[in-house]
């Protein structure tokens with residue numbers, strides 16, 4: 001056998017050389033990307049440029065095809081490269097959206113999100129302040145300077161923290177919050193402050209590598225145009241910004257956050273009840289099941305209080321969960337009555353309701369699963 005192995009020596013040597021050349025080229029590309037961020041900072045240009053990435057991707061796929069390389073694979077490869085570029089460009093200094101640095105106070109500045117955005121603002125050249133539990137007394141001294149105050153505290157204390165600001169900010173200061181529900185905090189901010197008010201929801205956690213491609217939801221409440229510089233700033237950081245109506249946003253979030261996280265608890269707690277350990281399940285799991293288990297599992301690596309606050313955020317959310325249990329009972333009768341026909345009817349109803357999305361979900365999850373299988377299986 002071993003002498004046959006020798007046959008591979010020379011092509012393998014060549015493969016090693018080529019792989020090294022790939023790394024050399026990537027390293028050279030990285031140097032250029034580092035130069036690009038300097039120019040972006042000087043010229044106030046954004047880290048993430050979706051149009052450029054899409055153009056590049058199309059051209060790269062075409063090129064790959066002419067060279068006999070699978071275009072879908074080539075797309076993944078290029079997207080990974082560009083993600084690395086954005087990570088490189090998010091390390092030190094960010095382009096600033098304003099002529100002069102802004103004075104930004106983060107309330108809850110010691111929390112995960114507070115720390116992250118404080119660091120981002122600092123690295124952009126803005127002047128930041130942080131208030132947490134122990135230094136509220138500093139507010140009075142800082143208030144006259146502040147262009148913006150962002151409340152980023154746990155959801156269950158957001159409104160009381162906002163009330164605490166009543167009458168203590170100057171009229172020009174923009175008041176904003178980062179809470180994952182929007183209507184109630186916005187009402188509280190409008191009451192506590194007579195100047196510009198905007199409700200924000202960064203749709204990511206504190207552990208993201210950088211903000212590029214992350215989503216920031218903007219809800220206008222009062223004098224939206226005064227806060228447009230912050231929107232520009234988010235875009236320069238590489239974020240995607242969407243404008244939303246607070247009620248609509250909350251309606252979606254009750255389901256996404258309240259229900260989704262509760263179902264994770266249901267799933268996890270029933271595994272405990274059934275005494276089925278994740279490790280035993282993993283042994284038998286296909287990539288898709290593995291992906292599902294990971295989606296549930298990740299919740300329990302995080303803070304219980306955070307999730308309790310999210311699930312029990314407000315009455316609407318709790319009411320929705322009660323409705324969910326009622327619906328559960330309805331479906332449970334299908335099982336009790338061994339109603340196979342009923343199950344199929346319900347199933348097909350959802351298929352119709354989902355429409356095109358079901359096909360899209362099959363496609364997208366297929367992609368995810370293949371990547372996951374590649375990496376972890």
Ligand SMILES: O=C(O)C(=O)C[C@]1(C(=O)O)C=C[C@@H](O)C=C1
Nearest residue numbers: 036047048049052053082085086
């Ligand atoms: O063209 C730029 O603006 C770059 O920073 C380079 C690059 C890339 O790696 O090709 C990286 C990030 C942008 O979203 C687009 C492209």
